[in-house]
Amino acid sequence: MDLLIKGGYVYDPLNGINGEIMDISVKEGKIVEKVNEHEAHVIDASGMIVMPGGIDIHTHIAGSEVNSGRLLRPEDHIRDVESKTLITRSGVGYSVPSTFTTGYRYARMGYTLLCNPSMPPLEAKHTHEELDDTPIVDKVTFPLLGDWWFVLEYLRDKKIKECAEHVAWMIIATKGYAIKIVNPGGLEAWGFGRNVKSLDDPVPYFNVTPREIIRGLCIVNKMLNLPHTIHVHTNRLGQPGNYATTLETMDCVKDLAINDKPVIHITHCQFSAFKGDSWATMRSGAEEIAKYVNAHSHVTLDMGQVIFTDTTTMTADGPWQYTLYELSGNKWVNHDVEVETSSGIVPFRYRRKSYVHATMWSIGLELALLIKDPWKIYLTTDHPNGGPFTEYPRIVSWLMSRKAREETLKKINKKARAKSLLPSIDREYTFYEIAIATRAGQAKALGLRNKGHLGVGADADIAIYNINPKEVDPSNDYKVIQRAFLRAAYTIKDGEVVVKDGEVVKAIDGKTYWINFEESSINPLLSVSESLKRKFREYWTVELENYFIPERYLKHPVSINIKAGVWPL
Amino acid sequence: MAIIIQITPKYEFKVPVYAKCISPDVFDGKGLEEISKLRVLEGNRNRTLGDLFDIKLKDKDDAETIIHLLGSFIKVREIGANMTRGKIIIDGDVGMHLGEGMSGGEIIVNGYADSWAGGAMKGGRIEIKGSAGDYIGAPYRGSKEGMRGGTIIVHGDAGREVGCLMMGGLIRIYGSVKHFVGIDMLDGTIVVHGDSAGKAGGGMRGGRIIICGYIPSILPTFTIEDIRPSVNIDGEKISGPFYRFIGDMADKGEGRLFISKNKNPHLSFYEKYL
Ligand SMILES: [Zn+2]
Numbered sequence: 001m002d003l004l005i006k007g008g009y010v011y012d013p014l015n016g017i018n019g020e021i022m023d024i025s026v027k028e029g030k031i032v033e034k035v036n037e038h039e040a041h042v043i044d045a046s047g048m049i050v051m052p053g054g055i056d057i058h059t060h061i062a063g064s065e066v067n068s069g070r071l072l073r074p075e076d077h078i079r080d081v082e083s084k085t086l087i088t089r090s091g092v093g094y095s096v097p098s099t100f101t102t103g104y105r106y107a108r109m110g111y112t113l114l115c116n117p118s119m120p121p122l123e124a125k126h127t128h129e130e131l132d133d134t135p136i137v138d139k140v141t142f143p144l145l146g147d148w149w150f151v152l153e154y155l156r157d158k159k160i161k162e163c164a165e166h167v168a169w170m171i172i173a174t175k176g177y178a179i180k181i182v183n184p185g186g187l188e189a190w191g192f193g194r195n196v197k198s199l200d201d202p203v204p205y206f207n208v209t210p211r212e213i214i215r216g217l218c219i220v221n222k223m224l225n226l227p228h229t230i231h232v233h234t235n236r237l238g239q240p241g242n243y244a245t246t247l248e249t250m251d252c253v254k255d256l257a258i259n260d261k262p263v264i265h266i267t268h269c270q271f272s273a274f275k276g277d278s279w280a281t282m283r284s285g286a287e288e289i290a291k292y293v294n295a296h297s298h299v300t301l302d303m304g305q306v307i308f309t310d311t312t313t314m315t316a317d318g319p320w321q322y323t324l325y326e327l328s329g330n331k332w333v334n335h336d337v338e339v340e341t342s343s344g345i346v347p348f349r350y351r352r353k354s355y356v357h358a359t360m361w362s363i364g365l366e367l368a369l370l371i372k373d374p375w376k377i378y379l380t381t382d383h384p385n386g387g388p389f390t391e392y393p394r395i396v397s398w399l400m401s402r403k404a405r406e407e408t409l410k411k412i413n414k415k416a417r418a419k420s421l422l423p424s425i426d427r428e429y430t431f432y433e434i435a436i437a438t439r440a441g442q443a444k445a446l447g448l449r450n451k452g453h454l455g456v457g458a459d460a461d462i463a464i465y466n467i468n469p470k471e472v473d474p475s476n477d478y479k480v481i482q483r484a485f486l487r488a489a490y491t492i493k494d495g496e497v498v499v500k501d502g503e504v505v506k507a508i509d510g511k512t513y514w515i516n517f518e519e520s521s522i523n524p525l526l527s528v529s530e531s532l533k534r535k536f537r538e539y540w541t542v543e544l545e546n547y548f549i550p551e552r553y554l555k556h557p558v559s560i561n562i563k564a565g566v567w568p569l
Numbered sequence: 570m571a572i573i574i575q576i577t578p579k580y581e582f583k584v585p586v587y588a589k590c591i592s593p594d595v596f597d598g599k600g601l602e603e604i605s606k607l608r609v610l611e612g613n614r615n616r617t618l619g620d621l622f623d624i625k626l627k628d629k630d631d632a633e634t635i636i637h638l639l640g641s642f643i644k645v646r647e648i649g650a651n652m653t654r655g656k657i658i659i660d661g662d663v664g665m666h667l668g669e670g671m672s673g674g675e676i677i678v679n680g681y682a683d684s685w686a687g688g689a690m691k692g693g694r695i696e697i698k699g700s701a702g703d704y705i706g707a708p709y710r711g712s713k714e715g716m717r718g719g720t721i722i723v724h725g726d727a728g729r730e731v732g733c734l735m736m737g738g739l740i741r742i743y744g745s746v747k748h749f750v751g752i753d754m755l756d757g758t759i760v761v762h763g764d765s766a767g768k769a770g771g772g773m774r775g776g777r778i779i780i781c782g783y784i785p786s787i788l789p790t791f792t793i794e795d796i797r798p799s800v801n802i803d804g805e806k807i808s809g810p811f812y813r814f815i816g817d818m819a820d821k822g823e824g825r826l827f828i829s830k831n832k833n834p835h836l837s838f839y840e841k842y843l
Contacts, residue, residue, distance in 0.1 A: 074711030074712075075713045075714075078709065078711035078712045079712070
């Protein structure tokens, strides 16, 4: 049935629409110019905010790592239980909710597309099975490629074309969407019980440096014409003094940018913006990072905001997770994924009264507020690393209200408060800027043309929040904002009302987007299969034939066909 | 005016009945009709208390509400869960999760209490005149937060993992216990007047376990500290002598394990390490 959303205040930054009262028409899951009002289902959105559906560019929601997190944390489940309803399934988990619950909770907040950012290729099948079971929302997933043995070998031998073919094959084989790089070189070094210390510290045995990996994969990314940039979790993440490494990381691909287009995404930047040389002297490096990002256009970031709560940390960064275990003394998982990557999981509680945790909380917000252009930094917690995604509305209120920030500042560690830059920052996000930081910016960074906006032809993924921007002053009424963003008045997915008044009313399946390459532009399968077959037999516990995921394995796959570019080399 | 509420099962239950509503907190201020309409689960079916039980109200001039359960309640779970006041007396056996999470009031069982009696309780008192199942005072599976306060007394024997993850309060077992008494406990006191099947205090990091009877062996991750003539529990002196062990060293624990010297001559070899 056609849908007409009448009279809402529309925030659609990709089309430059800033709170105008407009009608949005929907036909067959797409936004159209007009529908017949008498035949359409009409939603009265007057006095409400209408935005494109939310997009999360970085959230760990599926795969072996997330599932190990679930297994590790029964105490996370027992205190957060959702019963089944006529429409939804039951589920458990606060920081690592079960798959169905994850989909429902995101949809309730008006989110309609999620990026699962860290998929060990070997465990891609498991990841897709869980993504298939994450209802309502659309999904994409990024294979971890920065510490893949073949990638390391190709880059060491300067075989960039072969590397690109191999990466293309990997993306097709795993039904992935973008190149994910985690602590480049450090994960392989961890296999030797070590870590890399800088961008120029070579990986043991492979003798290739993190700088060569980042640059090499950035070139590969351009050669393959991938819609998203390389998605990078920096070296030395979580270590005091790492802001310098982050600056170097951004700078090391500066020359690869053309026409000011972004070539690198630094994810959960908060964790990579520490100054100082020990935990005692650790302080914010947000000013330096913001200064760099404000002066350059080849970088996008996401926040990785910390919430004061009990959560579960999980990354592919084995050495960092080991450090977290040593810091917390908590139970932990550490895992070597054959020749591909590592991973680790540690339950963690961020405490207001801890100097380091409170400083981390401040850094995330400082970054989002000091980086002037909201198209460059997006709202995330690196769910669940900084806190569960269900806390996003709280972050929205911090961004929109100085008063909300001050309320929290009052309760944090004194020394952290004294050093925080937040009291000196007056900036408050507008609804327009929130729409950029939570959907439009992500859609642009991901290169998803039909997402994150409400122009004609876009997918009809729409969120309506019960806030009247003419009556509510976010600066003072931040609690109203928080409540409204936690429970969308309506969430519309592919033209269907899936959430009403914060409750799921229809549990449809979302799609999984993956990147395919037009055969004329590249034929990766043929060119790598012989050496791959041989190496699979030598190195892996699985056969090559069982590794490749056919499209039919996915419930609702949608391939995005890319024409790989002309080789520049 | 406070009241006595008498509850008797109408028939023998074949499946578990979840009756969290049998609690003085819930009954207070309600009449017979309202109480009869309280929701319970029989298996996966929604029922009312009145469907399953005969309920009688007796006026009484006492200040507190007393719930008197008569008959076999062995299939009935979560009785008195989260209660904060009043009294429940059970003349018969009672099912799992009795008084789970309670913070006040008193429960007396004139019979057997199944597993998780007093699970993760915070305060109040449970006295079981018969024996008890496993996980006495322990939190339900998954939770890391055990009993914080209050007292559980079992006159008969108790099963495995008594006081698992205990953080405070007192558990007193007059009979014997099975394996892993005080596993992972952090604080509080467990006294076993009878024997222990072994593995006492595995993973404990704090608190005290006193075993007055026989124990086959002590976990190798405990070290002997000294021999004590007696132990004091809330002013009451329990006579020993006791071997005092510290552990669980595998978890950097500082729990104290008191083991009767006289009942355990096979442990005398520890004395040479003193
Ligand atoms: Zn992440």
